[in-house]
Amino acid sequence: MKEKNKKFxxxxxxxxxxxxxxxxxxxxxxxMAVFKSKxxxxxxxxxxPFWHFFAIRKKHWxxxxxxxxxxxxxxxxxxxxxxxxx
Numbered sequence: 001m002k003e004k005n006k007k008f009x010x011x012x013x014x015x016x017x018x019x020x021x022x023x024x025x026x027x028x029x030x031x032m033a034v035f036k037s038k039x040x041x042x043x044x045x046x047x048x049p050f051w052h053f054f055a056i057r058k059k060h061w062x063x064x065x066x067x068x069x070x071x072x073x074x075x076x077x078x079x080x081x082x083x084x085x086x
Contacts, residue, residue: 014057020050038081044074 024047031040048071055064 014054017050017054021047021054024050038078038085041074041078041081044070045078048074 024043028040028043028047031037031043048067051067051070052064055061055067
């Protein structure tokens with residue numbers, strides 16, 4: 001019985017990655033859509049390594065291409081909000 005409980009509570013690396021993707025991407029979307037906050041781009045950039053890791057690990061090349069575009073968009077947004085629109 002103890003062996004089943006240990007497997008139930010064990011979370012794999014893929015699960016942690018998916019949790020991080022969900023949390024940071026949702027926070028970014030809410031900050032961008034509802035509050036129009038510059039911090040949306042910070043959370044967007046925080047989520048990007050998790051997206052890239054997951055897409056490359058699973059060999060989802062279409063998702064990886066979109067991730068590259070989102071990374072560029074988040075960098076541009078970050079630059080504009082933190083350095084241009086002061």
